Amino acid sequence: MRLTGYRRPDGRVGVRNHVVVLPVDDLSNRAAEGVAALIPGAIPLPHPYGRLQFGEDLELTFRILSGHGANPNVYGAVVIGIEPKWTERVASEIARTGKPVETFSLEGYGDLRTIERASRAAYRLMQEASELEREPVEVRELVLSIKCGESDPTLGLAGNPALGQVVDLLVDAGATVIFGETSELTGAEHLIAERCATPEVREAFLRTYRDYVSMIETKGTDLLGSQPTEGNIRGGLTTIEEKALGNVQKTGSRPVRKILRPAEPVEPGEGLVFMDSSSAAAEMITLAVAGGSVLHFFTTGQGNVVGHPLVPVIKISPNPKTCETMAEHIDVPLPDLLVGEIGLEEAASRILDVFERTVRGRLTAAELLGHKEFVLTRLYPSA
Amino acid sequence: MRKLVAHRREDHVAVAVTDLAPGEEVEVSVLEGGPPLRVLVCEPIPLGHKVALRNIGEGEIVREYGEAIGRATRPIPAGAHVHTHNLRSLRWDFGRKA
Numbered sequence: 009m010r011l012t013g014y015r016r017p018d019g020r021v022g023v024r025n026h027v028v029v030l031p032v033d034d035l036s037n038r039a040a041e042g043v044a045a046l047i048p049g050a051i052p053l054p055h056p057y058g059r060l061q062f063g064e065d066l067e068l069t070f071r072i073l074s075g076h077g078a079n080p081n082v083y084g085a086v087v088i089g090i091e092p093k094w095t096e097r098v099a100s101e102i103a104r105t106g107k108p109v110e111t112f113s114l115e116g117y118g119d120l121r122t123i124e125r126a127s128r129a130a131y132r133l134m135q136e137a138s139e140l141e142r143e144p145v146e147v148r149e150l151v152l153s154i155k156c157g158e159s160d161p162t163l164g165l166a167g168n169p170a171l172g173q174v175v176d177l178l179v180d181a182g183a184t185v186i187f188g189e190t191s192e193l194t195g196a197e198h199l200i201a202e203r204c205a206t207p208e209v210r211e212a213f214l215r216t217y218r219d220y221v222s223m224i225e226t227k228g229t230d231l232l233g234s235q236p237t238e239g240n241i242r243g244g245l246t247t248i249e250e251k252a253l254g255n256v257q258k259t260g261s262r263p264v265r266k267i268l269r270p271a272e273p274v275e276p277g278e279g280l281v282f283m284d285s286s287s288a289a290a291e292m293i294t295l296a297v298a299g300g301s302v303l304h305f306f307t308t309g310q311g312n313v314v315g316h317p318l319v320p321v322i323k324i325s326p327n328p329k330t331c332e333t334m335a336e337h338i339d340v341p342l343p344d345l346l347v348g349e350i351g352l353e354e355a356a357s358r359i360l361d362v363f364e365r366t367v368r369g370r371l372t373a374a375e376l377l378g379h380k381e382f383v384l385t386r387l388y389p390s391a
Numbered sequence: 392m393r394k395l396v397a398h399r400r401e402d403h404v405a406v407a408v409t410d411l412a413p414g415e416e417v418e419v420s421v422l423e424g425g426p427p428l429r430v431l432v433c434e435p436i437p438l439g440h441k442v443a444l445r446n447i448g449e450g451e452i453v454r455e456y457g458e459a460i461g462r463a464t465r466p467i468p469a470g471a472h473v474h475t476h477n478l479r480s481l482r483w484d485f486g487r488k489a
Contacts, residue, residue, distance in 0.1 A: 160439040161406040164456070165396050165422070194482050195460070232480070244406070244439035246473065247480035250460040309439065328409075329438065346408045348393040348420060 009181075009360070011367045012142040013149070013302075014083070017106030020276070021149040022080035023302050023367045025140055026051050026318050027133045029126070030077055032089030032098050033058030036114060039088050042123035047130040050086070051317050053382050057390075058094070065387040070094075071271040072384055074101030075298025077109065078273070080151075081318045083137035084108035086130050088122060091115050108133055142369070148182025149276050150367075153296035153304045154258055155189060157289040159236075160243025160309030164254025166326035166345045167307040170355035174305070175260035175280065177360070184278040186268070186296045187259050188285030190220045191235055195249025196256045200282070205263040212267040216284045235287070243310045243327075258307060270385055271298035289314040290381035293321065303367065305359070313337050315379025320372040322362055337373050339366075395419040395442060397428065399457040404441040404473050411436040419444065433470035441473040453478055 013021045029052045031040040037054035044052040053076060061069055077085035078101065085102050089095030092113040099111040110129035112122050154175060156163050175185050193200055197217050204210035224231060236245045245251045259280065266281040268274055274281055283299060285292045289312055293304050297319050304321045306314065311334040315321050325331050328343035335341070340362050345355040366372055395417045397405035405419045411432045419428040428444060436442050441455070447467040452459045461478045471477075 161441065162408070162439050165398075165406055165408070195480075196458070199458075241475060244437065244441060244474070246441070246475055246478045247461040248482055249458070249480060250455060253456040253458055253460065327439065348396075348408075 009147060009364050011145050011147065011364060012369070013145040013367065014080070014140055015143060015145070016080050020080040020105070020300070021145045021302070022082070023150075023320065024081040024318065025137050026082050027084055027086070027130060027137050028053060028077060028082050028318065029086045029088065029130060030073055030098070031055065031058070032073060032087060032095050035059070035090045036088040039112075039114060039119050039122045039126065042119065043086060043088075043126045043130050046123070046127045047134055049134055050130040051380075053317060055382060055384050057384050057386065058089075060390040062391050068270055068387060069384060070098060070101070072294060072298040073098045075271050075273060075300070076318065076382075077102030078105045079297055079300060079302065079318055081302050082107065083140065084133040085110075086126050086133065087111045088126055089113050108136070146182070147178055150302060151184045151186065151274060151276050151300040152178060153186040153293070153301035154306075155187070155289060155292050155296075155304065156255055156258060156307040157312035157314060158239050158243070158308050158310035159251060159254060160240065160245055160327060161250070161254060162309045162327045162346055163307050164250075164257055166342060166355070167309070167324050168254055168257035170326075170342060170345060170352050170359060171258040171305055171307050171324060172260035173352055173356035174359045174363070175258065176262055177356070179260065179262045179279050182277055184274055184276050185280050186274065186283050186299060186301055187280070188283040188292050188296065189255060189287040190217060190284050191231060192248070192255050192287040193217060193252050194235070195247070196252035199256055200259070200264060203262075203264050205265045209264060209267060213264065213282060216267055220284070239310050268299060271295045274299050286385055288383070290316075290383035291385050293319070293381070294383050295385060303363070305363075311337060313374070313377070313379060314381050315372070315374025315377070317380035317382050320366050321374045321379075322359070322366055322372055323374065324359060336377065339373050393418070393420045395430065397421050397444065398455060399423050400425055400428075401457060402455050403444060403447055403453045404455050405430070405444055407436045407438055407440055407442060410438050411442070431470045433468065434472045436472055443467045443469050443471050443473050445469045452481070
């Protein structure tokens with residue numbers, strides 16, 4: 009494969025070269041968006057949280073925010089918060105990668121002066137980033153991620169087994185590939201448990217899965233009506249077991265080597281790894297990007313349109329109706345695989361071809377259409 | 392062009408990869424290999440939806456991918472549409488577990 013990317017000061021490799029304007033809290037969204045309005049190309053990541061969170065939930069928010077600044081697709085970060093202490097906490101984690109980070113807090117300055125100062129920083133970072141050149145990179149230097157959404161049985165038959173072949177090939181070439189979707193393993197969790205590389209990994213996986221089920225039980229409810237979703241049911245999926253058995257096809261066949269907490273950072277070269285995560289598209293992708301994923305593969309049956317502000321999301325669909333009615337969202341249409349006119353190997357080589365071109369800079373459907381979903385996972389309410 | 396696909400030979404259901412009309416006798420390709428199966432479709436089946444490959448009794452565990460995907464909530468004749476009206480998850484059933 010002929011791949012090019014951007015090498016960061018810590019040696020990690022990105023496939024995009026963004027400058028990010030990161031609000032630490034909801035109150036700083038306005039300033040972050042103000043900076044992005046003045047400096048075209050700088051990417052703001054507004055979100056509704058970051059105040060009065062505590063404990064594990066706060067740690068997760070910090071991990072997601074600093075993980076986005078630290079992601080190898082980012083050249084440098086402008087971090088803005090209401091007060092300096094938490095702002096510094098997020099910024100110092102990003103600075104550990106050696107990339108440029110500038111921090112600003114609103115108290116004592118107000119929006120207008122902060123926007124001016126932070127815009128001057130973003131201006132400088134954008135110009136520096138623009139001088140960085142792509143260089144040849146290897147698959148083994150990449151962290152990637154996978155998920156499916158608006159699933160239907162065409163994924164279990166065609167889209168996911170094709171992606172599974174690609175995942176095997178990338179893992180064999182040394183990449184790290186993150187999969188997740190804890191709730192969506194229900195009915196197929198035994199198949200993932202069997203593939204765990206060691207008894208310790210298996211125990212960690214089963215503990216994560218059981219903790220999730222216990223959490224639902226304590227709510228006194230079940231997920232009927234949510235898993236599968238109404239869109240899944242319309243597409244032909246009847247039960248969570250059926251959805252899960254289709255879902256796991258995309259993980260390929262290699263051993264599961266690590267169990268990650270949500271948004272936990274992971275290095276390249278770790279093989280196939282599981283991240284405890286929501287099955288909601290934008291939440292899962294956001295957690296994987298915080299963990300270091302620089303490119304995401306997304307299979308869809310009924311037509312999910314998700315993207316991410318920093319990471320190209322490659323959409324793959326074997327559903328002929330979706331490929332026709334939502335063509336502008338699909339990077340790799342595979343309806344001929346569904347009806348058996350091509351085989352899995354041909355389908356996998358088409359996905360790999362688009363992967364190579366996307367790594368080298370080709371824009372994905374989601375990038376072209378401006379899909380920039382950035383969604384924080386919360387564990388419980390704020391104080 | 393194939394119209395109905397099953398994952399395993401022992402599966403109770405196959406998935407339509409095109410819209411199917413009642414009265415059609417359709418060949419079923421089996422992904423794990425071997426000769427195709429046949430089924431007479433007795434209801435309209437939209438693309439992506441499931442068809443019973445044999446008669447399934449009420450309460451029987453229904454298999455796809457060679458694995459359990461739920462339990463039949465009423466008898467399902469071969470060729471019928473299998474979906475939420477006649478198949479229910481064995482999971483998300485925490486209240487009823489011992």
